[in-house]
Amino acid sequence: MKPKLEVKIGKLKLKNPVTVASGTFGYGSEFDGTADIDKLGGIVTKTITLHARVGNKPPRIIETPSGMINSIGLENPGVEKFIKDKLPFLQKYKIPVIASIAGETIKEYSELAGRLDSVKDIAAIEINISCPNIKTSKLFSQDENSTGEVVRAVRSATKKTVITKLSPNVTDIGGIAKSAESAGSDALSLINTLKAMSVDAKTRESRLGDVTGGLSGPAIKPVALFMIWKVYHRVKIPIIGMGGIMSPSDVVEFMLCGSTAVSVGTANFVHPNAAAEAVKGLSQYLKNEKIKDVNKLIGSLKV
Numbered sequence: 001m002k003p004k005l006e007v008k009i010g011k012l013k014l015k016n017p018v019t020v021a022s023g024t025f026g027y028g029s030e031f032d033g034t035a036d037i038d039k040l041g042g043i044v045t046k047t048i049t050l051h052a053r054v055g056n057k058p059p060r061i062i063e064t065p066s067g068m069i070n071s072i073g074l075e076n077p078g079v080e081k082f083i084k085d086k087l088p089f090l091q092k093y094k095i096p097v098i099a100s101i102a103g104e105t106i107k108e109y110s111e112l113a114g115r116l117d118s119v120k121d122i123a124a125i126e127i128n129i130s131c132p133n134i135k136t137s138k139l140f141s142q143d144e145n146s147t148g149e150v151v152r153a154v155r156s157a158t159k160k161t162v163i164t165k166l167s168p169n170v171t172d173i174g175g176i177a178k179s180a181e182s183a184g185s186d187a188l189s190l191i192n193t194l195k196a197m198s199v200d201a202k203t204r205e206s207r208l209g210d211v212t213g214g215l216s217g218p219a220i221k222p223v224a225l226f227m228i229w230k231v232y233h234r235v236k237i238p239i240i241g242m243g244g245i246m247s248p249s250d251v252v253e254f255m256l257c258g259s260t261a262v263s264v265g266t267a268n269f270v271h272p273n274a275a276a277e278a279v280k281g282l283s284q285y286l287k288n289e290k291i292k293d294v295n296k297l298i299g300s301l302k303v
């Protein structure tokens with residue numbers, strides 16, 4: 001018998017728990033022909049801002065042992081161009097589109113959420129308050145109060161499912177998660193990238209145009225698992241876990257630590273079909289283990 005793969009994130013029903021992480025799958029069309037997009041549980045778009053952004057100075061991506069550092073700086077065409085030019089491609093697939101948004105002010109987050117609320121084919125909104133590659137002294141996600149303020153503003157601007165994306169660059173991610181939950185977030189996603197650098201001894205320069213960036217990939221997986229486990233025990237809302245997922249067994253590990261769904265990120269740069277392959281592998285794992293429903297895995301780590 002086929003195991004049940006469907007999971008729920010707020011009001012959102014995903015046919016399986018595997019989505020693609022914001023910023024690592026563009027707006028879908030970039031992967032047309034190389035990935036089985038229709039097999040995914042959902043797509044999280046590259047983060048969209050109110051107005052277009054050109055992003056940071058190149059080089060913006062550098063490979064590191066077991067990972068990569070990026071400093072894209074939220075390059076995107078702005079919300080109106082996203083709706084007009086990018087969304088139509090995704091509408092072809094019958095899978096939920098989760099729009100990731102970011103603003104410089106709380107008002108911008110609220111305006112973006114309000115604008116997307118009226119767009120039928122957006123299934124949910126992910127609030128990116130955790131991008132480490134923008135010029136700001138402190139991220140909204142690095143403070144319980146400002147996390148709560150952004151979430152409250154977005155919550156009152158939309159009836160769609162709201163997911164808050166958290167940063168690992170904090171002392172107590174549990175407290176921040178709790179604050180997002182209390183402010184009305186339907187779910188949490190974590191982790192965004194870890195603040196990092198890569199330096200060239202020969203040139204004595206940073207390998208990134210913007211000097212610093214965010215580390216992702218297998219190198220951060222142990223940190224991600226720990227943070228998900230920690231947050232799982234602080235909140236009641238579902239978690240979308242990510243950070244270095246490369247294989248179906250990674251998906252299982254993230255679910256055991258408390259993720260209801262997962263996002264595949266850096267792996268898309270290595271194997272464009274990694275996320276769809278993970279769905280297949282997850283189903284096989286459940287069959288082998290005689291587990292009828294994937295929801296049984298959530299938080300079931302033996303301790």
Ligand SMILES: Cc1cc2nc3c(=O)[nH]c(=O)nc-3n(C[C@H](O)[C@H](O)[C@H](O)COP(=O)(O)O)c2cc1C
Nearest residue numbers: 021022023047070128191192216217243244265266
């Ligand atoms: C090149 C690149 C661009 C990214 N852009 C975004 C973004 O626009 N918004 C966002 O919330 N996260 C962004 N991220 C972070 C990922 O969504 C994810 O949280 C992180 O990379 C950890 O997962 P991974 O190790 O599987 O990549 C980006 C990551 C990479 C590698």
